[in-house]
Amino acid sequence: MKKGTLYLIPSLLGESPTExxxxxxxxxxxxxxxxxxxxxxxxxxxxxxxxCPEIDIDSLTFTLYNEHSSSIDxxxxxxxxxxxxxxxxxxxxxxxxxxxxxxxxxxLAHESGIRVVPLVGPxxxxxxxxxxxxxxxxxxxxxxxxxxxxxxxxRLREIEQEILKKDQTQIFIETPYRNxxxxxxxxxxxxxxxxxxxxxxxxxxxxxxxxxxxxEWKKKKPDINKKPTVFxxxx
Amino acid sequence: MKKGTLYLIPSLLGESPTExxxxxxxxxxxxxxxxxxxxxxxxxxxxxxxxCPEIDIDSLTFTLYNEHSSSIDxxxxxxxxxxxxxxxxxxxxxxxxxxxxxxxxxxLAHESGIRVVPLVGPxxxxxxxxxxxxxxxxxxxxxxxxxxxxxxxxRLREIEQEILKKDQTQIFIETPYRNxxxxxxxxxxxxxxxxxxxxxxxxxxxxxxxxxxxxEWKKKKPDINKKPTVFxxxx
Numbered sequence: 001m002k003k004g005t006l007y008l009i010p011s012l013l014g015e016s017p018t019e020x021x022x023x024x025x026x027x028x029x030x031x032x033x034x035x036x037x038x039x040x041x042x043x044x045x046x047x048x049x050x051x052c053p054e055i056d057i058d059s060l061t062f063t064l065y066n067e068h069s070s071s072i073d074x075x076x077x078x079x080x081x082x083x084x085x086x087x088x089x090x091x092x093x094x095x096x097x098x099x100x101x102x103x104x105x106x107x108l109a110h111e112s113g114i115r116v117v118p119l120v121g122p123x124x125x126x127x128x129x130x131x132x133x134x135x136x137x138x139x140x141x142x143x144x145x146x147x148x149x150x151x152x153x154x155r156l157r158e159i160e161q162e163i164l165k166k167d168q169t170q171i172f173i174e175t176p177y178r179n180x181x182x183x184x185x186x187x188x189x190x191x192x193x194x195x196x197x198x199x200x201x202x203x204x205x206x207x208x209x210x211x212x213x214x215x216e217w218k219k220k221k222p223d224i225n226k227k228p229t230v231f232x233x234x235x
Numbered sequence: 236m237k238k239g240t241l242y243l244i245p246s247l248l249g250e251s252p253t254e255x256x257x258x259x260x261x262x263x264x265x266x267x268x269x270x271x272x273x274x275x276x277x278x279x280x281x282x283x284x285x286x287c288p289e290i291d292i293d294s295l296t297f298t299l300y301n302e303h304s305s306s307i308d309x310x311x312x313x314x315x316x317x318x319x320x321x322x323x324x325x326x327x328x329x330x331x332x333x334x335x336x337x338x339x340x341x342x343l344a345h346e347s348g349i350r351v352v353p354l355v356g357p358x359x360x361x362x363x364x365x366x367x368x369x370x371x372x373x374x375x376x377x378x379x380x381x382x383x384x385x386x387x388x389x390r391l392r393e394i395e396q397e398i399l400k401k402d403q404t405q406i407f408i409e410t411p412y413r414n415x416x417x418x419x420x421x422x423x424x425x426x427x428x429x430x431x432x433x434x435x436x437x438x439x440x441x442x443x444x445x446x447x448x449x450x451e452w453k454k455k456k457p458d459i460n461k462k463p464t465v466f467x468x469x470x
Contacts, residue, residue: 022355023258025254025255097368107369133338133351136334
């Protein structure tokens with residue numbers, strides 16, 4: 001039997017107009033898919049209603065996945081695909097399988113010979129890297145740093161060393177309500193000449209992308225509290 | 236005087252329909268910009284004609300930049316922006332300032348207090364990472380590996396070690412006519428159990444994304460010669 005296709009469907013990063021962040025072809029694909037693998041039902045429904053206002057939500061099947069899903073759960077997500085139905089993974093924000101746990105679903109799809117099609121959409125990490133002015137020819141994404149203060153300071157110093165050793169841009173993120181604590185930790189751990197880019201609320205009317213030295217950031221109190229922010233370090 | 240905005244304008248990765256890879260808002264922004272910073276005039280003209288068929292190419296100013304541009308050349312690119320005109324950077328393929336030398340222009344823009352706005356579009360690196368099934372929560376992009384055979388083999392073994400040490404997906408690219416040589420080098424240098432994803436001709440009708448072990452790739456001869464391909468390693 002012909003298998004279905006697994007679409008990787010980017011979602012919004014915030015209150016952006018859809019025509020600014022999605023190719024129109026995404027809408028046509030979404031409107032044909034009946035099975036969705038999602039992180040949170042409320043966000044997924046709101047997203048689908050916004051992109052395809054005419055969608056009949058009650059005709060769709062949603063399966064929840066998150067960092068607690070076991071690989072047995074996940075392999076059952078693939079049943080509709082094995083029976084020839086298309087399915088889509090939707091992330092909480094941005095592109096699925098980048099800075100979220102979705103990649104395990106894709107991995108099992110490859111093992112089952114299911115075609116995987118990634119759709120174009122907004123990725124805060126990629127947009128931040130483009131707009132930082134930092135090296136885009138070599139870079140490293142670390143995800144979240146440790147929350148424990150001494151461990152975080154140690155990690156930041158290691159990360160700063162990587163810039164010098166490998167000439168790589170260093171990228172990481174934080175839960176938005178801890179952004180100011182992370183900024184404080186960076187200004188304490190890193191050298192004054194190191195460059196920090198803060199890319200905040202990307203693709204929304206509040207978008208802000210600022211690159212300054214650590215010395216300059218020490219004098220600022222940027223408006224990043226509770227706002228999704230990507231942190232980038234370079235020299 | 237109010238400064239202009241520097242837009243980072245993604246271009247096509249190949250023969251893709253524009254509605255599949257660009258938000259419609261990109262077209263409106265492009266149609267208002269008169270100054271473009273580009274890598275190659277022929278590609279840039281063709282791209283602009285495809286996205287905005289009604290565009291008057293002769294009314295536009297193009298400035299070439301590439302890895303040979305000095306920072307003095309580049310700072311003159313910013314003159315129109317300082318005079319209040321908007322400008323755009325267009326990459327040869329995909330998103331500007333990622334895997335290309337454009338970031339120096341953006342860096343100087345930040346230093347001059349010019350607003351930088353990244354637009355959404357196709358990035359082969361990001362699409363490949365999403366669709367690989369590999370870890371998207373930690374990853375490293377290396378750009379091009381050395382061409383010299385012993386240096387390349389050494390580098391590949393180092394890269395493979397990073398997967399084990401840091402649990403990071405490792406991503407790199409090659410000039411398309413050398414893709415098969417690089418694949419050969421990978422299968423010789425890496426362990427049989429390591430996973431390799433080849434993501435080829437992304438967003439085009441020929442798109443192919445295949446994840447297999449090195450042992451399995453040894454028996455295959457994939458159709459990647461002269462086709463843009465992203466290489467990803469993980470375990």
